[in-house]
Amino acid sequence: MGAGIIVIGNEVLSGKVTDINSTWLMAQFHDLGMPVERVSIIPDDIAVIAEEVRRFSGQFDVVLTTGGVGPTHDDVTFAAIAQSFDKELVANAELEAIIREHIPAGSASGYLRMAKLPEGTHLLYNPGLPFPVTRVENVYVMPGEPTVLRKKFLAIRETFRQAPFVVNRAFLRVDEGEIAERLDRLQSKHPQVEIGSYPVYDNHNYKVQVTFEAKNEVWVESAFHEFLQEFRPEDIWKTE
């Protein structure tokens, strides 16, 4: 069933901060052979987050949230996830100890609220990371700050690995409209292969990229070979 990603933050929806996390995570999951089924960008609103996490958790194998885990009033992700799963938000002594160890005493009190987690939260430790990754049920709760997010995701990425996707691509010098009917026929004949067609309007080398993708290499090669036979060599800029 794949993965769902929930990006939490008013600052993203208002254009103040560009979300580079979801783009990076989608590429990571694809490399891992794990399909991403949906990405949702939602505000720092407890009720909205709680509902979205509940919905995603039931629909997808793995859910990953980013943002809303800092020490300030607009960081409400854990409170919302507690609601999603009908759990209490309680001070986690283990995480409190880690915060006291790593944060200067002067600002520790502000950060201690970050140690209030939904009951039953798993703390996943990884070499080289001072703070553990947190998981509640099938929901991995990540920070929004991109450098920390990446470190934390890379530390656990192998747990998501599936059989890899095989992708073949053709970059063509023909109009997308000319190949629409051929692609229709080919998609009906090879329903196991996902065929995508992506026109570009600002490229002098090609007009449309056609992709063939599946987890079975033989299926992909067979459909791709059949597709390429219908073109004159000069219509194909390149294949990969």
Place this chain on the structure above:
Amino acid sequence: MGAGIIVIGNEVLSGKVTDINSTWLMAQFHDLGMPVERVSIIPDDIAVIAEEVRRFSGQFDVVLTTGGVGPTHDDVTFAAIAQSFDKELVANAELEAIIREHIPAGSASGYLRMAKLPEGTHLLYNPGLPFPVTRVENVYVMPGEPTVLRKKFLAIRETFRQAPFVVNRAFLRVDEGEIAERLDRLQSKHPQVEIGSYPVYDNHNYKVQVTFEAKNEVWVESAFHEFLQEFRPEDIWKTE
């Protein structure tokens, strides 16, 4: 109630194509004073698109979709939107005539399927654009190709304009944990002002950006002034 954006495309979810449209649209809507309440990235799947469009259309004033409007088998946005509103998908004679006029005869047949629209679709004409913008109920249906999307959005953007947002920002040299309790108090005292706090870990000039935002300038200035009074001048890198 604001706007919702639905990004349609397997190529985005699989990381093949980076979605630069939603980022651009969020900034556009913010400039126009229109809050974006939610962004959803979903696959080229008729049932999924139909459900999401129905949900967004009921929840938000304005819905904007991007992607899935080309001539190939994976372009199913209009078929899905027809389902969302329980309408028939019918050939639109007006749009057919425009396609025949602008597309070379050789590839026109492939593009003619782009003229099948849900009954009651509005075609919005704009100077300088050969193709009209399409609207079904409160849903603006946009292409995924960024250059065309931008031209089409810019042609209709003034229809979305509301009273502007006022945003004040402070870039501080203190730790986010140190100001958490102060922000809590301030947010309780000024509930009409949205206060946001965004730490950065790779910047030598400041450690946290705090934003104050509302549609009323007096509210923003008052909360912002009160906030700044609590800092020593050397803790403030800059304000804007």
